[in-house]
Amino acid sequence: MNRVCLLILFAFINLPIFAQKTFWASKVVAFSSEYVDKETTKENRAIQALGKPSKLPQVGYSVCAWQPMTQNNSINEEFIIVSFDTIMSVRQIAIAENFGQGAISHVDVFDENNNIHPIWINNTPPTNELGKMLNLILNQLTTFKVRSVRVSLNTSKVKGWNQIDAIAISQSDQPIKTSINLANNMPSQIVKENLGKNINSEFRELAPVIAPDGKTLYYTRWKHPANVGFAKKQDIWFSELQADKTWGPAKPFSEPINNSEHNAICAIYPDGKTLLLNNVYSSNGEMSKGISISRKTASGWGFPEQVAIVDFKNKSEYAEYSIAPNGRILLISAQLDETEGGKDLYVSFLQENNSWSKPVNLGKSVNTAEDEGMPFIAADSKTLYFSTKGFPGYGNNDLFVTRRLDESWTKWSEPQNLGPMINTPEWDGYFTISAVGDYGYFSSQEKSFGEEDIFKLKIPEAIKPEVVVQVSGGVYNSSDKKPVGAKVKVQSTSDADTVCVTFDPTTGDYKFMLPVKKKYTISASQKGYLSSSEILDFENEKDFHEVKKNLFLYPIAAGQKITLNSVFFEQSKYELLPASFQELNHIVATMRENPNMEIMLEGHTDNQGDWNENLKLSKQRVSEVKNYLVKNGIEEKRIQVQGYGSTRPVASNNSEEKRRLNRRVEFTIVKI
Structure with a gap:
C-alpha cells in the first residue's frame, strides 16, 4: 500500500457525502501507443484497461490488459x-499492474476544467514483483x-513488456483490493471423482456430453x-450407465x-435422438469447418447432415x-469479425427455412479479449457454463457460470468462477x-491418468440451473390406438418459448425438458387428423x-368432436x-387443407x-x-356456433x- 500526499495545497471545503464505492475506468481519453499484431483484434489495446481487473488478484501476462507498443x-x-x-x-x-510491475513513473489527474494535478511520482526502484495492485491513498x-x-x-x-489491467478511483482510504468473483454460497468441500479407467486413459479425454x-x-x-484412421486423430466414444x-x-x-x-460431439438434443457434431461431413470422408446433425433411426445413427449458419466464417x-432444449437456440464459440478478441460466445436462432441466423455476440459481460470457449446451456435455457x-x-x-437476464440472449449476469474446489491451476x-441437474461432468488435468480426464461432481445448489421436468410419450390414433408419426409442439402460456420435435414411433418416445414455474400447452399435428391439446x-x-403424456390425434371425419383445451379467456x-x-391456428390450417369442412363450435361454463x-x-x-377463424381467412358460413352455458357439464x-x-x-x- 502507498500512502501519498497531494503535490498541491488543499483548502477546506464542504464536500458531498459519497458512498465508499470503487469506480473503475469506463472510457479511454488518450494513450501514447497500444500493442497491435496482425494476428489479433482487441487484445492488449488501450480499452483493455477499462472496467474491473481481468487478471488480478492473479498476476502474469494477459491479453486483457493494456500493453504499450x-x-x-x-x-x-x-x-x-x-x-x-x-466525476467526484x-x-x-x-x-492494477498485472505484468511488468514497477514501470509506472508518475500519476496525474485532470479536474472538471481539464487542469492537470500531479498525484504521485515514483522514486523507488522496482521490487521485482511480477504484478500487484498499486494503491495511491x-x-x-x-x-x-x-x-x-x-x-x-x-x-x-x-x-520486457509492461501491462496495466485496470484503473480505479474511490473516496475511501481503505486499499482497493481485487478478488475472484465466486459463485455465492459454494461449499468449502467438493468431491471431484475421476470416472475411472472404463472412461479415462493415459490419452486425452475431452468434451463430455451427458x-x-x-x-x-x-x-x-x-x-x-x-x-x-492411420493418424488416430480424435474420435467420439460413449459409455452407458450400469445398474x-x-x-x-x-x-x-x-x-x-x-x-x-x-x-467430436458438441451436444445431444433433449429427445436423445439427435446429435450435434463438430465439422461438416462429406461422402468422400473429408471434413470441413462447421457443424452437422445425425439423427437416430431404426437402423442406427444416420449420415451427418450439414447445419447451415448464415454468414458464419470462423477464423479460429x-x-x-451447445443447443438449447427447445432445439431453436444455438450457442457458438468461434472467432468472427466482431470478436472481443480470440474466440467469443455467440447465439444463433433457427429460421423457418431450417437455416440458422447470423451469429450475434453475447456481449462484453461474457466475452473478453481472451478465448471464451466450451459453452454449455443447461436444460433451463438460462444457465450458461463456459471456460476462459x-x-x-x-x-x-477456469470454469464460469452466467445466467441469461432477458429474451434477447445478449444480456447476462456477471460470470461467476466455480471456485477452487472445481477449478485448478491447470486447464x-x-x-x-x-437435465436431472444432479451431477456435472468436465475435463481436467489435475489428478488424471495422463493428460485430461473426465471427472464428475455433485452439483452444489449455488451453481445449479433452474429445475426442469422431463415430458415424454407417444402419439396415437384416437380410433385404433395405433402410433402415428407426428410433430409435437409445446408452447408456454406466458411467453414465446416454443419447442417442437418429431415423433417417430419406430425410434421411441418424444421427449422434452421444460423449466418449472410455467404452464404449457402440448399438442401433436399430422395431416389428415385433428389434434387435441393438453395443459x-x-x-x-x-x-x-x-x-408421461400420450397424445391423441382424431381422424378428420363428420361427427368427430374434440375439446379445445388450449383456448383461454x-x-x-x-x-x-x-x-x-x-390451437386456433391449427384449426385454421386444417380447414384450409379441407376446403369443404364445416364445423360447430359449442361453448360451456360451470x-x-x-x-x-x-x-x-x-x-x-x-x-x-x-x-378469430374468420379473421384468419375461414369463410363465416362454414362455422356454426352454439352456447349452452352450464346445462351440459x-x-x-x-x-x-x-x-x-x-x-x-x-x-x-359437421361436414367434410
Missing part, C-alpha cells in the same frame, strides 16, 4: 488517460472533482490407439460418425457448440450437466421428475388470450354465478373464437378442478 524504452514515456462514469473528489487511485479528499487519470510508464525500468436422461455419456478421445450406477466400458462410435478425420481453428482465462481465476482456463473446461401445469413444481370475460392462438349470464358468456366466447361442479373441466369450447366436424 514499446518495451525497454528510455527515451519516450508511454501513457494512458482514462475517465470515469462518476477522490481519496484513492488504484492501478491521499491524505484527504481532493478539493476538486476528478474527471480523468493519467498513468505514465517508463518502460526501461522493468525489462444424455438428457443421464444414462449415456458421450465424449472425445484424442490419439487413442483404438481410434479410426450399479457405474459407467460401463467405453465404446467408439462406428462409421459414419467416426472416420479418419477429427470427430477451433469451435464449440479472461476473468480472475486460479490458473489457466479446466467442457462443463456439462444432465401441462408446472407452476408449483420444485424438483426434477418425469411426466379472461376470468368471466370473452376476450381470447394469446395462449389460445396456437354452474357458478347467474344462469342467464353463463348462457350469454358461453355464446360470446364461441362467437369470439369464430371471429362433463364433470361435477363440486371442486374447482372439476369446474375447470366444465368451462370449455368444443369443436365438432
